[in-house]
Amino acid sequence: MILVVGWIFCAGIIALTVILTITLSISVDDSNRFSKEQLQKPQLTKEEFKGHEGEKITARYLEKINGYKHIMNNVIINDNGKTRQIDHIAITENGIFIIETKNFSGQIYGREYSNEWKVYLGKNEYSFQNPIRQNFAHTEKVKKLLQDKNKTIYSVVVFSRTGKLKAEVSREKVMYMDELKEYIESKIKVLNNQEIDEIYKILNDTKVTNEEYLENHNYNVQRYIQGKKDKINNGICIKCNGKLVKREGPYGEFYGCSNFPKCKYKIKIYKNNEI
Numbered sequence: 563m564i565l566v567v568g569w570i571f572c573a574g575i576i577a578l579t580v581i582l583t584i585t586l587s588i589s590v591d592d593s594n595r596f597s598k599e600q601l602q603k604p605q606l607t608k609e610e611f612k613g614h615e616g617e618k619i620t621a622r623y624l625e626k627i628n629g630y631k632h633i634m635n636n637v638i639i640n641d642n643g644k645t646r647q648i649d650h651i652a653i654t655e656n657g658i659f660i661i662e663t664k665n666f667s668g669q670i671y672g673r674e675y676s677n678e679w680k681v682y683l684g685k686n687e688y689s690f691q692n693p694i695r696q697n698f699a700h701t702e703k704v705k706k707l708l709q710d711k712n713k714t715i716y717s718v719v720v721f722s723r724t725g726k727l728k729a730e731v732s733r734e735k736v737m738y739m740d741e742l743k744e745y746i747e748s749k750i751k752v753l754n755n756q757e758i759d760e761i762y763k764i765l766n767d768t769k770v771t772n773e774e775y776l777e778n779h780n781y782n783v784q785r786y787i788q789g790k791k792d793k794i795n796n797g798i799c800i801k802c803n804g805k806l807v808k809r810e811g812p813y814g815e816f817y818g819c820s821n822f823p824k825c826k827y828k829i830k831i832y833k834n835n836e837i
Contacts, residue, residue: 616665
C-alpha cells in the first residue's frame with residue numbers, strides 16, 4: 563500500500579514538472595517576442611515621461627469642465643510642411659483654450675517677454691523655452707486655421723503643483739493645473755453646441771494622424787535634442803555658438819559661454835566630468 567502511494571506521489575511530481583517546464587518555455591518564448599517588439603519603440607527620456615504624466619493630469623481636469631465641449635489632447639498639426647505639437651485644445655461654451663502643460667519640480671522663475679525661464683532645484687539650475695511665447699505660436703496657428711470662427715481664443719500655460727511658480731506674469735496666462743477648470747468656467751459663454759462641433763471638425767480634420775507625419779515629428783524633436791547635445795559635447799554654446807569655458811562657481815565647476823555677460827548660458831559639470 564505504501565509503495566503504491568509512493569508511486570502515485572512520484573508520478574504526480576513528474577507530471578507537474580513536465581507541465582511547469584512547458585509553461586515556462588512558452589512564457590520565455592512570449593517574453594522574447596514582446597521584448598523584441600518593445601525594442602523597436604522609442605524610449606522616453608525622464609523629461610519626456612514627466613511631460614506625458616503632466617499632460618494626463620491636465621486632460622483629467624479638462625474633462626471635468628461643465629457644459630458641452632470637445633477636448634483634444636496631444637494635437638499634432640501640419641504647419642507649412644513642418645509639424646507643430648499642441649498639448650491640449652479645449653473647445654467649450656466659454657471659448658477656445660490652447661493649453662501648454664509643464665510638469666517641473668523646484669522653483670520656477672520667468673517673465674512674459676524673456677526668451678527663457680529658469681527652474682531652480684536644490685543647487686541645480688535649468689533653462690527652458692519661455693512657455694508663454696511657445697504657446698503664443700500655437701495659438702496664432704489655430705487662429706489661422708479657424709479664420710472667421712476664431713471668436714474667443716485664450717492661450718494658457720499650466721504647471722503642476724510639484725513646482726512653485728515665482729514667475730512675474732499675469733495669472734490669466736500662467737496658473738496651476740488645478741486652477742484651470744475654474745478659470746475656464748469663469749469666462750463668458752460665447753459658443754453654442756453647433757459652433758463647438760464646427761470648430762472641432764475643422765481642427766480634427768487638420769490634425770496629423772498619418773503615421774509618416776508622426777514619425778517625422780518625433781524625428782525632428784529627437785534631432786533637435788541631439789543637435790544640442792552635440793554642440794555641448796563639442797564645447798559650443800547652444801544659445802549663441804560661442805565657446806564653452808570651464809569655470810568655478812560657488813556650487814562647483816561648470817561650463818559657461820565665453821561671450822558672458824552678453825550670453826549667460828551655462829551648464830553644470832557633475833562627477834567624472836559629465837555634463
